Amino acid sequence: MNKILIIDDEEKIRALLSRIISLEGFEVFQSSDLKNAKKRLEASEIDVVISDVKLPDGSGVEFSKIIKEKYPSTEVILLTAYGNIPDGVQAIKNGAFDYITKGDDNNKIIPLVYKAVEKVTLNRRLLQLEKQLDDKQSFDNIIGKSKLIESAVNSAKRVAVTDATVLLTGETGTGKEVFAQAIHNASNRSKQNFVAVNCSAFSKELLENELFGHKAGAFTGAMKDSKGIFEEANNGTVFLDEIGEMPLDLQAKLLRVLESGEFLKVGDSKHTKVNVRIIAATNRDLQQEIDNGNFREDLYYRINIFNIVLPPLRERTSDIENLAYSFLKKYTSKIGKKISSISSDYLNILKQHSWKGNIRELRNIIERSVILEDSLELTVNSLPFDLQQISIAKPSSDKTFSAFSMASAEKIHIQKILNYTKGNKAEAARLLEIGIATLYRKIEEYKIS
Numbered sequence: 299m300n301k302i303l304i305i306d307d308e309e310k311i312r313a314l315l316s317r318i319i320s321l322e323g324f325e326v327f328q329s330s331d332l333k334n335a336k337k338r339l340e341a342s343e344i345d346v347v348i349s350d351v352k353l354p355d356g357s358g359v360e361f362s363k364i365i366k367e368k369y370p371s372t373e374v375i376l377l378t379a380y381g382n383i384p385d386g387v388q389a390i391k392n393g394a395f396d397y398i399t400k401g402d403d404n405n406k407i408i409p410l411v412y413k414a415v416e417k418v419t420l421n422r423r424l425l426q427l428e429k430q431l432d433d434k435q436s437f438d439n440i441i442g443k444s445k446l447i448e449s450a451v452n453s454a455k456r457v458a459v460t461d462a463t464v465l466l467t468g469e470t471g472t473g474k475e476v477f478a479q480a481i482h483n484a485s486n487r488s489k490q491n492f493v494a495v496n497c498s499a500f501s502k503e504l505l506e507n508e509l510f511g512h513k514a515g516a517f518t519g520a521m522k523d524s525k526g527i528f529e530e531a532n533n534g535t536v537f538l539d540e541i542g543e544m545p546l547d548l549q550a551k552l553l554r555v556l557e558s559g560e561f562l563k564v565g566d567s568k569h570t571k572v573n574v575r576i577i578a579a580t581n582r583d584l585q586q587e588i589d590n591g592n593f594r595e596d597l598y599y600r601i602n603i604f605n606i607v608l609p610p611l612r613e614r615t616s617d618i619e620n621l622a623y624s625f626l627k628k629y630t631s632k633i634g635k636k637i638s639s640i641s642s643d644y645l646n647i648l649k650q651h652s653w654k655g656n657i658r659e660l661r662n663i664i665e666r667s668v669i670l671e672d673s674l675e676l677t678v679n680s681l682p683f684d685l686q687q688i689s690i691a692k693p694s695s696d697k698t699f700s701a702f703s704m705a706s707a708e709k710i711h712i713q714k715i716l717n718y719t720k721g722n723k724a725e726a727a728r729l730l731e732i733g734i735a736t737l738y739r740k741i742e743e744y745k746i747s
């Protein structure tokens with residue numbers, strides 16, 4: 299339901315406008331001043347603001363500028379006083395959609411609100427398309443030269459040009475969505491929509507509505523027919539992320555779409571037919587989910603026609619440096635910093651970390667470092683504290699040992715005790731229950747300063 303905010307300090311005008319606008323099926327919010335209006339705008343996505351010019355805490359004309367800067371998709375209609383055209387003109391210069399004269403143009407309000415709402419829908423669609431262009435993924439953007447990733451890319455390229463259903467499996471952040479988009483963009487459907495839905499992000503009812511859409515009157519608030527993702531993506535690709543989380547009865551409906559291309563919108567009695575390619579992804583073991591009774595076996599065989607396994611980052615550490623440099627380039631240009639290299643200590647730590655969040659985690663760590671780093675090189679200091687701890691155990695040039703060896707554990711322990719005793723070696727030897735000569739020998743061996 300579209301949301302309209304009315305800002306006017308005259309209660310009668312607010313109530314009148316609110317009544318006629320809500321009768322059209324819009325959700326209306328009211329505010330008597332700019333302070334509360336700002337709070338309302340922050341609380342939920344408002345489509346159209348109808349604002350008086352003279353308000354107790356400022357001018358509606360100035361406020362339209364602020365709204366357009368902060369919420370570019372929202373449209374503003376100004377209510378100007380009779381004969382005060384300059385206010386209206388200035389408001390339009392500030393980005394307002396239009397203005398109407400208070401009390402004089404009541405019959406113009408509803409048509410104008412409809413036009414403004416239509417413009418908001420266009421604004422949002424445009425923003426979404428711009429975002430898609432920005433994020434346009436192709437196989438060229440997939441970074442990695444390791445055997446595992448190269449084999450995944452080769453399989454994906456080969457299946458892209460067919461119309462086969464693809465199942466992408468891999469831990470979170472391994473690039474399943476990136477691969478899905480690259481497959482779509484390399485397919486014959488690339489000029490059509492690619493629509494992604496995360497099956498774990500909705501309740502059963504909402505997911506059904508999201509996927510299949512609804513007929514007007516299907517439930518309270520369903521004022522108009524609405525298209526679901528399958529209709530939006532007609533002739534294109536639907537990406538079903540986290541398919542393992544889909545409720546069982548929706549799985550049955552999905553199976554029907556896969557088999558016949560048909561589905562029922564919520565509240566509809568007629569089937570809708572579409573032509574979509576499905577790419578599904580999961581980080582779950584679907585075989586296990588079948589055994590546990592959470593996933594339909596027939597659906598599994600229908601989607602598991604071509605499976606591509608995306609490797610976790612810890613199994614392709616040779617790609618970490620390239621990925622890190624590519625994120626460094628991205629974030630230095632975004633944030634406007636001139637950091638051009640990454641220290642070898644920093645890279646060593648990246649190679650030893652376990653990367654449970656995979657590439658997404660690596661991307662976030664580099665972004666954080668670029669923000670925090672004061673020098674022209676990414677250094678260990680800009681890493682989160684838990685990663686910095688790995689540096690204590692980094693391989694030394696004279697004597698190499700892994701982060702998990704007894705030697706490195708011993709070195710870390712001795713270092714901690716010496717820190718605790720503030721460098722007092724006799725006290726440290728006592729706490730470590732070793733002789734002072736042994737402690738000196740170990741300090742030298744491990745090059746502890």
Ligand SMILES: Nc1ncnc2c1ncn2[C@@H]1O[C@H](COP(=O)(O)OP(=O)(O)OP(=O)(O)O)[C@@H](O)[C@H]1O
Pocket residue numbers: 439440441442468469470471472473474475476477539581657658661
């Ligand atoms: N090979 C790659 N090269 C460059 N960037 C990548 C690569 N793979 C993934 N990324 C980046 O990593 C982040 C996570 O990728 P993506 O969302 O595709 O992962 P996912 O497996 O779908 O995660 P989830 O299971 O949590 O949905 C994105 O920012 C993406 O751009």
